[in-house]
Amino acid sequence: MRWITRERPKIDRIACPWLIRRFVDLEAEFIYVPAELVLQQAELLSAIPFDMPGVEYTHYNDECTFDYILKRHRIKDPALDRIATIVRGADTDRPDFAPQAAGLEAIFSGLAYNIGSDAELLSLGMIIYDGLYSWATHLFKKKHVQDGPVEQLLLQVYRQYLKREKGRKMPEWAENLKEMIQDQMDTNMTLSLQQASQELEINPAYLSREFSRYFDNLSFGDYMRKLRIDKAKLLIETTVHSLTEIAYLTGFSDQSHFNRIFKKHTGQSPSSYKKSLKK
Structure with missing residues (x-):
C-alpha cells in the first residue's frame, strides 16, 4: 500500500512509516510531496494520506498520528506505547512527556538540517527507530548500557552519514x-x-x-x-x-x-x- 504525506519529515512523519512498515504493512511505500499536493497526489496515486489536517490518519487532541495508528490497527505492545509517548513529546514540543523526547527531536532536527533527501532521512530514521524499539523493549529500565544495541545502531547511522559525506560531489x-x-x-x-x-x-x-x-x-x-x-x-x-x-x-x-x-x-x-x- 502507498502512503503519502508532507515533505521534509522529522519526527512523526518518520515514526509513522517505521511503525507501519514494521507492524502493519511490510511492503508499504512512502511518498513525500509539498503539503499543498498531498491530497491531490493521494487521489492520483491511490495512496493513504497521513499526518496532516483533515485526513483520517492524523493528530487527535494531544495525540500524534503515531498514537492513532496504534489504536486504529489495534497494536498492543508496551514498547510501542513507550515510543509513542516519546514521539508525542518530541513532535508537539512537550519534552515533559518523556525524558527522551528532547533528544529525539534534536537528532531528527540535526538530520533534517544535514540531509536534503527525504528518502535518505527515512532510511536513517528507520535505523534510529529500530534502535529506540530495542531500548524500549529491553533497556528502558537501565540508565546506561555501554556499547549496547542502541549505541551500535546510532554508530551505524553515523558511519552511513560519514560515508555519504565522503562521497559527496561538490555542487x-x-x-x-x-x-x-x-x-x-x-x-x-x-x-x-x-x-x-x-x-x-x-x-x-x-x-x-x-x-x-x-x-x-x-x-x-x-x-x-x-x-x-x-x-x-x-x-x-x-x-x-x-x-x-x-x-x-x-x-x-x-x-x-x-x-x-x-x-x-x-x-x-x-x-x-x-x-x-x-x-
Whole structure:
C-alpha cells in the first residue's frame, strides 16, 4: 500500500512509516510531496494520506498520528506505547512527556538540517527507530548500557552519514563560487555573501548554511578572512608595499582592523611579522 504525506519529515512523519512498515504493512511505500499536493497526489496515486489536517490518519487532541495508528490497527505492545509517548513529546514540543523526547527531536532536527533527501532521512530514521524499539523493549529500565544495541545502531547511522559525506560531489554552485573567490585573489577581495548569492542566483541563507560543507568547514566570513590574511602574508613576504597598502589590497577598510585580524590569525601584528622575516 502507498502512503503519502508532507515533505521534509522529522519526527512523526518518520515514526509513522517505521511503525507501519514494521507492524502493519511490510511492503508499504512512502511518498513525500509539498503539503499543498498531498491530497491531490493521494487521489492520483491511490495512496493513504497521513499526518496532516483533515485526513483520517492524523493528530487527535494531544495525540500524534503515531498514537492513532496504534489504536486504529489495534497494536498492543508496551514498547510501542513507550515510543509513542516519546514521539508525542518530541513532535508537539512537550519534552515533559518523556525524558527522551528532547533528544529525539534534536537528532531528527540535526538530520533534517544535514540531509536534503527525504528518502535518505527515512532510511536513517528507520535505523534510529529500530534502535529506540530495542531500548524500549529491553533497556528502558537501565540508565546506561555501554556499547549496547542502541549505541551500535546510532554508530551505524553515523558511519552511513560519514560515508555519504565522503562521497559527496561538490555542487555546481560551489564550483562556481570557488572560481569567483579565486578571481578575487587578484583584486582587493571584498566579495560579500550577499554579492556571491546574487551572482550565483541562490538564496543567501542557503549559501551561508551550506558553505562550510565545501570550504574547509569554515563560514563564508571566516574563509574569506583566512584567504585575505594568507594573501597579506604573501604580499609582506614578496613585495615592497607598505602595510597600509597591503591592508587595502586585501580588502580591509582600515589599518587597525587589518592589524587585529592579522594578529588573530597569526599571533603576530603585521609589523612584527614583517620584522621576523628580516632575521
